[in-house]
Amino acid sequence: MTAVEQSRRLVTEIPGPASLELTKRRAAAVARGVRSTMPVYAVRAGGGIVEDVDGNRLIDLSSGIAVTTIGNASPRVVDAVRTQVADFTHTCFMVTPYENYIAVAEQLNRLTPGSGEKRSVLFNSGAEAVENAIKIARVYTRKPAVVAFDHAYHGRTNLAMALTAQSMPYKSGFGPFAPEIYRAPLSYPYRDGLIDKELATDGERAAARAIRVIGRQVGADNLAALVIEPIQGEGGFIVPADGFLPTLLEWCRQNNVVFVADEVQTGFARTGALFACEHEGIEPDLICTAKGIAGGLPLSAVTGRAEIMNASHPGGLGGTFGGNPVACAAALAAITTIESDGMVERARQIGQLMTDRLSRLQADDDRIGDVRGRGAMIAAELVKSGTADPDPQLTGKLATAAHAAGVIVLTAGTFGNVLRFLPPLTISDELLSEALEVLAGLLAEL
Numbered sequence: 001m002t003a004v005e006q007s008r009r010l011v012t013e014i015p016g017p018a019s020l021e022l023t024k025r026r027a028a029a030v031a032r033g034v035r036s037t038m039p040v041y042a043v044r045a046g047g048g049i050v051e052d053v054d055g056n057r058l059i060d061l062s063s064g065i066a067v068t069t070i071g072n073a074s075p076r077v078v079d080a081v082r083t084q085v086a087d088f089t090h091t092c093f094m095v096t097p098y099e100n101y102i103a104v105a106e107q108l109n110r111l112t113p114g115s116g117e118k119r120s121v122l123f124n125s126g127a128e129a130v131e132n133a134i135k136i137a138r139v140y141t142r143k144p145a146v147v148a149f150d151h152a153y154h155g156r157t158n159l160a161m162a163l164t165a166q167s168m169p170y171k172s173g174f175g176p177f178a179p180e181i182y183r184a185p186l187s188y189p190y191r192d193g194l195i196d197k198e199l200a201t202d203g204e205r206a207a208a209r210a211i212r213v214i215g216r217q218v219g220a221d222n223l224a225a226l227v228i229e230p231i232q233g234e235g236g237f238i239v240p241a242d243g244f245l246p247t248l249l250e251w252c253r254q255n256n257v258v259f260v261a262d263e264v265q266t267g268f269a270r271t272g273a274l275f276a277c278e279h280e281g282i283e284p285d286l287i288c289t290a291k292g293i294a295g296g297l298p299l300s301a302v303t304g305r306a307e308i309m310n311a312s313h314p315g316g317l318g319g320t321f322g323g324n325p326v327a328c329a330a331a332l333a334a335i336t337t338i339e340s341d342g343m344v345e346r347a348r349q350i351g352q353l354m355t356d357r358l359s360r361l362q363a364d365d366d367r368i369g370d371v372r373g374r375g376a377m378i379a380a381e382l383v384k385s386g387t388a389d390p391d392p393q394l395t396g397k398l399a400t401a402a403h404a405a406g407v408i409v410l411t412a413g414t415f416g417n418v419l420r421f422l423p424p425l426t427i428s429d430e431l432l433s434e435a436l437e438v439l440a441g442l443l444a445e446l
Ligand SMILES: Cc1ncc(COP(=O)(O)O)c(C=O)c1O
Pocket: 065, 124, 125, 126, 127, 128, 130, 153, 154, 155, 156, 229, 233, 234, 262, 263, 264, 265, 290, 291
């Protein structure tokens, strides 16, 4: 294995000739519905760098959308995968099960918030975990309805699309969607504060607003689950006001509604805690995890209170590839890495560095309306100068310019005006600072 050199280097235009060639082949072979942030093709990655087919080295502020939190090709993951792949690649846990599935479940039960007895079940993707959490909540409560929130993103399968708020590009043309999904207002401090200052800081009030809507439109008697991202991901890294999540959880407990935390994007050290729910001191009934769980291999899980998790009859949950042994081996190695290498603390340091730099930038440039997030999950919401009107054009231009300069950044937000930063925790301070200086320089030019 060659270590990837930890420096930004552009040897061609972005995209270079080899990437352009692959773009042609792709157009003739791959369905156009799959879009890529950058038109460059990766050959290796590690630390804070992704290297492309033309030999360009790009600073990675995306982690493949919050997946390679412990870094790409992380050494313990590589070793564990090599060993497992040589022993066996698949038997199917539903046919002849194996130990490392159980070991991953044990680790999830140990690590997720909540001290009571827990159980876990493994799947392949975040959307699949969310779908299964809803199945479990429905069979437990014997109720049909589910509440999701404004700006939510929960995936691309049918039920997950129904839970997802934004039509374009996630839902448009793909309906009809699963029934019995209702939407409640989120706590969005920056935008709430434009109308009502108190709502921006008082999470209990924001929760009361949501509970009123739920009461009117659904009624707790019909509600199986409330699904929420403790910090919204695709919605634009929206951190709800203090008290919002605990108040909703309390209401769920009083009304036999299962509180499902979708920690697919926020889980596994990303936010400077092992799970984002810890920042609010809440213990959800069920937690969905995926992305950062296995160092880049496809794995997801639902973990939660044993009483709820065991509600399904045997055979009701599962899937051919769910908890694949290679992915489980990777997950165990990833968890060891997070714990042994101080990854939670590293996420906090990265958060401090990014927040400091972006806040200084904001002080000099009123097009940065808001800087928010936790740990290594930080975003800047861009607005038109002198207003709070979203500026998706500026956001798109800045992201495109950053890509051309060799920095991988993602955009997000219902209004398309959020630049979001999800660096791997293995990035050096130097690379991270360099990427932020590139962005600052580009913003000044635009
Ligand atoms: C909060 C959240 N839930 C669910 C999903 C869907 O996960 P996947 O793409 O693995 O299906 C995502 C993906 O971005 C996510 O951010």
